[in-house]
Amino acid sequence: MKQVFIIGTGPNPAQVSGRALAHLQEAEVLIGAARMVEPFAYLGKTVYPVYQPDKVAQVIKESSHSRFAVPVSGDVGFFSAAAGINEALQEANSREISSREISNRERAGQQPGHRMEVHFIPGLSSLASFFAKLKMSWQDAALLSLHGAAGDIAGQVRRHRKTFCLTGNNLPEIGQTLVKAGYGSLPVYIGENLDYENEQITKTTAAALAESSRASLAVLLIINEDFDSRVRTGIADEEFFRGDIPMTKAEVRAVTLAKLAVSPGDICYDIGAGTGSVTVEMALAAYGGQIFAIEQKGEAIALIEENCRRFHVGNVTPVLGQAPAALATLEALEKLPAADVVFIGGSGGHMKEILEYVTARNPRVRIVINAIALENLASSLEFLTALGLPAIEVIQVSVAKANKVAELHMMMAQNPIFIISAGGKRSDSHA
Numbered sequence: 001m002k003q004v005f006i007i008g009t010g011p012n013p014a015q016v017s018g019r020a021l022a023h024l025q026e027a028e029v030l031i032g033a034a035r036m037v038e039p040f041a042y043l044g045k046t047v048y049p050v051y052q053p054d055k056v057a058q059v060i061k062e063s064s065h066s067r068f069a070v071p072v073s074g075d076v077g078f079f080s081a082a083a084g085i086n087e088a089l090q091e092a093n094s095r096e097i098s099s100r101e102i103s104n105r106e107r108a109g110q111q112p113g114h115r116m117e118v119h120f121i122p123g124l125s126s127l128a129s130f131f132a133k134l135k136m137s138w139q140d141a142a143l144l145s146l147h148g149a150a151g152d153i154a155g156q157v158r159r160h161r162k163t164f165c166l167t168g169n170n171l172p173e174i175g176q177t178l179v180k181a182g183y184g185s186l187p188v189y190i191g192e193n194l195d196y197e198n199e200q201i202t203k204t205t206a207a208a209l210a211e212s213s214r215a216s217l218a219v220l221l222i223i224n225e226d227f228d229s230r231v232r233t234g235i236a237d238e239e240f241f242r243g244d245i246p247m248t249k250a251e252v253r254a255v256t257l258a259k260l261a262v263s264p265g266d267i268c269y270d271i272g273a274g275t276g277s278v279t280v281e282m283a284l285a286a287y288g289g290q291i292f293a294i295e296q297k298g299e300a301i302a303l304i305e306e307n308c309r310r311f312h313v314g315n316v317t318p319v320l321g322q323a324p325a326a327l328a329t330l331e332a333l334e335k336l337p338a339a340d341v342v343f344i345g346g347s348g349g350h351m352k353e354i355l356e357y358v359t360a361r362n363p364r365v366r367i368v369i370n371a372i373a374l375e376n377l378a379s380s381l382e383f384l385t386a387l388g389l390p391a392i393e394v395i396q397v398s399v400a401k402a403n404k405v406a407e408l409h410m411m412m413a414q415n416p417i418f419i420i421s422a423g424g425k426r427s428d429s430h431a
Contacts, residue, residue: 001066001116002063002114002116002117003068003119004068004070005023005068005070005119006070006072006121007020007069007070008020008072008073008074008076008077008080008123009073010075010125010129010195011073011126011195011196012195013039013040013071014039015195020121024071026067027045028066029045029047029063029065029069030043030068031047031059031068031070032049032050032051032071032072033050034049036051036071037071040071045069046065051081053087056070056089057088057089057092057116061096075122075123075127075128076120076122077120079166086120089116089118093115096114096115124195127141127164129191130189130194130201131164131221133191133194133201136221140160140161140162141162141164142156142159143164144156144164144165146167147167148168152315153177154178154181154313155283155287155288157183157224157312158227158313158314159227159287161224162222162224163220163222163224164221166219167217169217171190171209171212171216171220172209174220175209175210178206178222179207179210180309180314181308181313182310183224184210186206187204187222187223188205188209188221188223189221190203190218190219191220192217194219233254233257233258233281234251235250235277235281236250240277240280241275244299245274245275245299247277248274252370252397252417252419253281255395255397257278257281260366260368260421262341263286264285264287264288265288265289266286266289266341267292267341268286268289268290268291268339268341269294269323269339269358270291271343271344271354272346272347273293273304273318274300274345274346276304278343280311280316283308286341289315290316290317291313291316291317292317293317294323294327295318295319296348301320304318322348323357324353324356324357339361339365341365341366342358343369344367345370351379352383359387364423365423366421367384367389367421367422368421369419369420370419372417372418376418377394377418377420384420390422392422394418394420395418396417396418397417397419399414400412401414
């Protein structure tokens with residue numbers, strides 16, 4: 001049995017814990033990225049400067065040694081390379097005990113003994129190190145990595161007082177994202193080269209970060225004293241920028257969102273997005289997902305962007321164009337995942353083509369259509385039925401609101417709206 005110790009070294013490998021150092025000293029072989037193994041050259045061990053999980057597994061499998069140490073940055077349980085390395089080692093173990101290999105050993109007179117037993121040795125995370133230097137607690141912080149990964153930092157900042165973020169040479173881009181979401185004035189702490197002699201901890205703003213020429217690997221803490229973790233539905237019309245573009249009214253919007261049944265990780269399309277009122281409420285509900293707002297009017301796109309900034313949502317992609325052609329263009333660029341939820345507030349006469357497109361990409365997509373005209377109601381039902389979508393439902397919403405007339409109040413009716421819903425939920429990639 002080969003013993004493999006994946007060791008968290010903390011931000012600076014030269015400052016490993018006593019337990020970690022003991023395992024490094026006892027190992028026969030050190031494997032890891034050059035910057036992770038070089039600080040331990042004085043131990044005189046056999047060194048393999050590789051870090052890709054499959055190559056690490058291959059080195060260990062082919063080695064005649066029995067005790068290995070794999071140092072990784074930070075802590076093994078916090079956005080660490082340890083998970084990928086462990087997965088590769090377990091896959092190698094699975095192949096090792098396949099019936100063919102066992103039969104081969106038996107024929108060759110060999111004893112099975114090349115399985116790898118993996119141990120995780122924790123280390124100091126950059127999270128713990130940074131908060132300690134700031135003399136702050138981190139149990140109430142949102143944790144995010146944008147080091148080679150996508151993530152909605154604006155959404156995390158909106159919903160939490162403290163947001164910690166690992167970065168990857170992308171500080172200006174992160175700052176620009178926060179500015180776009182209306183968070184340019186928020187205070188940001190930057191930690192660079194943690195636990196090294198050239199460590200720097202500075203305080204700035206998101207706007208200054210956006211203008212920075214920094215390209216360093218760093219960690220960030222964004223503070224938002226006015227955080228708001230609510231998922232709001234039926235937001236008052238007066239809270240939105242409206243212009244001259246039609247908008248789905250608050251009461252109708254509330255029923256529409258109820259029928260859409262958006263989940264936190266959903267991919268949503270808002271087709272015929274108008275001012276973006278439904279877009280914003282989708283974005284608040286799908287705070288771990290993405291919303292694509294398709295609109296053919298340039299002035300409406302500007303309103304969508306302004307409303308996203310007003311409500312601090314950063315998981316919206318406005319798309320100027322006509323569906324389904326605009327959707328197909330994004331798909332061709334590999335920038336459009338299949339939708340879990342689709343709202344159609346305006347089809348531009350392409351309802352059949354839109355429905356065919358979204359259901360072809362995800363047969364279980366959830367669809368809600370709002371219609372005013374009887375003809376649009378009839379054609380929507382015809383197309384949904386022809387596609388064989390389950391659970392087709394139609395409701396009519398009629399809203400009247402009181403207006404003051406002299407000293408009295410009179411109920412004034414809005415146009416009745418048909419809300420048509422159909423379909424299931426979840427694409428294969430989100431199942």
